[in-house]
Amino acid sequence: MLKIHSVPEKEFLSSIYQVTINHKNAPCFFARVSAMPFNAPWPGHQRDLSQTEEGAFVSFEADEELSFTVKTQDIIKKAIIRPLSSNIAVTIIDDNTLSFRLPKAGNYVLEVNGQHNALHIFFNPPRDFKKEALEDKSRGRTVYYYGAGVHNIGHLKLPSHSTVTIDGGAVVYGSISSFGKKDIKINGYGILDGSKEKRATNTMCVPTMKLWLSTDIQKVDYPHNYFVNNENSFEDFLKKHNCLNGLLRFYFCENVICEGIILRDCSNFSLVPAACNDVTIDRIKTIGMWRYNSDGIDIFNSQNIFVKNCFLRNFDDAMVIKGIAGWDFKNNENILVENCVIWCDWGAALEIGAETNADEFCNITYRDCDLIHDNFGAMMRIHHHNRAKIHNITYENIRAEFCTDQMSPDFQTKDHQIYSNKPDEYQPYILDLFLNPDHLYGRDDLRGNIYDITFKNIDLFYEDGLKALPQIHLNGLSKNVNVDNITLEGFRINGKAVTDINELQPIIEDFVTNIKFK
Numbered sequence: 001m002l003k004i005h006s007v008p009e010k011e012f013l014s015s016i017y018q019v020t021i022n023h024k025n026a027p028c029f030f031a032r033v034s035a036m037p038f039n040a041p042w043p044g045h046q047r048d049l050s051q052t053e054e055g056a057f058v059s060f061e062a063d064e065e066l067s068f069t070v071k072t073q074d075i076i077k078k079a080i081i082r083p084l085s086s087n088i089a090v091t092i093i094d095d096n097t098l099s100f101r102l103p104k105a106g107n108y109v110l111e112v113n114g115q116h117n118a119l120h121i122f123f124n125p126p127r128d129f130k131k132e133a134l135e136d137k138s139r140g141r142t143v144y145y146y147g148a149g150v151h152n153i154g155h156l157k158l159p160s161h162s163t164v165t166i167d168g169g170a171v172v173y174g175s176i177s178s179f180g181k182k183d184i185k186i187n188g189y190g191i192l193d194g195s196k197e198k199r200a201t202n203t204m205c206v207p208t209m210k211l212w213l214s215t216d217i218q219k220v221d222y223p224h225n226y227f228v229n230n231e232n233s234f235e236d237f238l239k240k241h242n243c244l245n246g247l248l249r250f251y252f253c254e255n256v257i258c259e260g261i262i263l264r265d266c267s268n269f270s271l272v273p274a275a276c277n278d279v280t281i282d283r284i285k286t287i288g289m290w291r292y293n294s295d296g297i298d299i300f301n302s303q304n305i306f307v308k309n310c311f312l313r314n315f316d317d318a319m320v321i322k323g324i325a326g327w328d329f330k331n332n333e334n335i336l337v338e339n340c341v342i343w344c345d346w347g348a349a350l351e352i353g354a355e356t357n358a359d360e361f362c363n364i365t366y367r368d369c370d371l372i373h374d375n376f377g378a379m380m381r382i383h384h385h386n387r388a389k390i391h392n393i394t395y396e397n398i399r400a401e402f403c404t405d406q407m408s409p410d411f412q413t414k415d416h417q418i419y420s421n422k423p424d425e426y427q428p429y430i431l432d433l434f435l436n437p438d439h440l441y442g443r444d445d446l447r448g449n450i451y452d453i454t455f456k457n458i459d460l461f462y463e464d465g466l467k468a469l470p471q472i473h474l475n476g477l478s479k480n481v482n483v484d485n486i487t488l489e490g491f492r493i494n495g496k497a498v499t500d501i502n503e504l505q506p507i508i509e510d511f512v513t514n515i516k517f518k
Contacts, residue, residue, distance in 0.1 A: 001126060002066065005059040005168035005189060008150045014056035017119050018071040021060060028056040028119070029191070031264060031288035034315045034345040035116065037375035038419040040412035042292055044201045051419065052290045057120035059168065059189060059262065061127065065103045070119065072096050072112050082109045083341055083370030084461050085399050107285065107311035107341045114405040115373060122189075122285055122311065124260065129188045133165040136185070146170045146190065155245050158184055166190035166261050175245035179231045180252045187259045194247045194266040195288075204241040205268040205293055206300075207234070207251075208324050244268050250276050257282070264288040270314070274300035275330050281307045289314040295347075298322055301330040301358055307337040317347035317377075321364060323388055325443045328357035331388075338367040344374045346409070348432075350398075352390060353383030355441040356448065361390040371400040376409035378429035378473075382453070385436045387446035391453070395431070399459045402427050402470050424467040430504060431455060433486065435477045435511075447477070451484040460493045472504045476511025483511065489518040 007013055007027040014028035035053035075095045081088035086108060090100045102108065102123055110119040130145065137143040142162040146153075148169030158164065158178040163185040166172050170190030175197065178184055199205075234251065237243070247263045248271040250256050256279045263270045265288040273279045279302065286296045296312035298320045299305055312318040319342055321332050342349040349371040352361060371379045379400040382390055408426035410419050433450050460470065476482035491498040498504060501517040508515070 001061075001063055003061040003126065003168065006148060008148065008169065008171055010150050011171055014054060016054060016056050016073060016117050019058055019119070020069045021058075021066050023067075026058045026060060028058055031055040031057055031120070032290050033288060033313065034290045036419045036421070037346050037407050037409040038412055039292070039346050039376070039409070042201075043412070043415070046199060046291055053117055055118055055120065055287065057122060057262075057287055059122040059124070061124045061168065061189065062105070063126050065101060066123070067099070067101050069097065069099045070110065072098075074113060077113050079110065079112045082111065082372040082401065083399065084401055085370055085459075109341075109343070109372060115403065120287055120311070120313070122262065124189050124283065127189070127260065129165045129167050129260075132187070133163060136163045146172050146188075160184070163187070166192055175247050175249070177245060177249040177251070178253050179234060182254045184250070184253060184255070185257045186248065186261060187257070189260050189262070191262045191264050192247050193264045194270075195264070197244060197267040199244060199267045199291070202242050204243045206246075206272065206324065207237055207241070207243050208326050246270060246272060248272070250274065250279065252276065254278050256280070259283055261285075262287060265290070266294050267291055268293045269295040269298045271297045272300060273302050273305065274324070275327050276302040276305070278304045279306070281305075281310065283309040285311040286318075287311075287313055289316075291315065295320055299332065299335060300324045301327040301332055302335075303330065303333045305335045308339050310340045311342075312340065313343040313345070315345045317351040318342045318344040318349050319366075320348075320351040321361065322353065322355045323358035323361065323386065324355050325357045325441060328443075331358045332361045333363050335364045336367065337365070337369065340369045342369060342371050344371075344377070346376045348377040348379070348381035348383070349374045350380045350395065351383065352381070352393065354385050354436065356384050356386040356388040356390065357442055358388045361388050362392045364392070365394045365396065366398065367394070368397045369399070371398065373401070373403070374428040375407055376428065378432035380430070380455070381432040381434070382450055383432070383434050383436060384448065384450055385438065385440050386442040386448065387444060388448040390448060390450045393452070394454045394456065395458065396454070396456045398455075398457075399461065400430060401461045402466060403463045404465045404467075406468075427466070427468045427470040429473050430458070430460060430470045432473045433483050434473065434475050435481055435483065437477060447481045449476075449480070449482050449484065453485070454487040455489065455491075456487070457490040458492070459495075460491065462494055469505050471507055473507045474512045474515070475509040478511055481511070482513065485514045485516075486512075487516045487518070489516075
């Protein structure tokens, strides 16, 4: 069976592509995406639209192999389906038409003549979410069901034992959160859109014990565990500091399932579990994230978290584990991220940090993920500023892609500055383990270290003609604030085993010890 999700009448259609799936028309949803890695600390206003471009995505359900025909506006010189590990062949039929087949559900990207104006393809396994919602309601759960069409919900606060279903073809404008609740489900194949929430100088991205205004750090005199079991105080804090809602926020929640939905155009961090336990995030997609600090999934000081089958394209860090001041009475522990496809337009694809406030980050695994673009920073990064002991971290069966049309990052220091690309001069780091001397984001002067980190079975795909070569970078700060016991095992470049660490162009700075290359 094939079910193609429709674009509601009031929604913009993307005009870049005309798509048919098994000879049926598949309308393309519109998404605004970043066109360039051009970033700045919050300047008091949002990015200029000249720094963005149109993207497109199609969303559908099927349980069979599918045949695609795609017509483009431009003359096709080359075309590719990512991730490369999917091994999807593209046939160019004429100047403006191509075809390909997709064998199974997954998240794919079609790039025509390079990475700009890409087509994002969300191929979902069939689900009858409406039936599931009715069954949940019959069992006494609180159910919010949004069918095909446009819905404006403002900000929805969820009780325990609740279900929110955003079905295929639905576009819901607003945000959803819950504080201290249990047994929550968010599901469906529709869109939750955050574009109506505006960020300003007097708003705060996320609730934290530090306020960041311009470049100044101001301490807030609250107790260490001020938020715990105190929803009224928490709400007062949100109002006092004009905290943004993002799209999905869970605070002190347990047994949360988020699955299927598309998160589009958030004003800041898209999906945040903070001080949560037992959270599953499955087949979530982020797209249209072009604004400053529009991260993907940001895990704050939480435990027993499972992220799988997701597609994340974000202007800032994509898949992130953070230790946030004020939430740091809890560690980040027992976290698994697997089978995700990630495109990071700025920052890092798989990130730990940069905020690292906690006693420990440990037992964290990134596994079986495809990192298809990263336009600044690193494919895999531990960016350490604060007191945590970061250890027992594994990156395993990771596939990272490096392309010849890589853009070089640039920092915007003033309004109306023009982005300056330096082609052929830049590639993101393969991996970066970095103890930052600036020591930002914390509530104390303590510093932790990085140790017992394993990178195993890492496949690097270098496009023919790559001039700047990707590197690995490791940097400690002192004898006690160091990087130690790092295992690099089973690296391959275009399928060929790396037998000498120097093939990875290593930059190994001071206070880095016990690197094991296998």
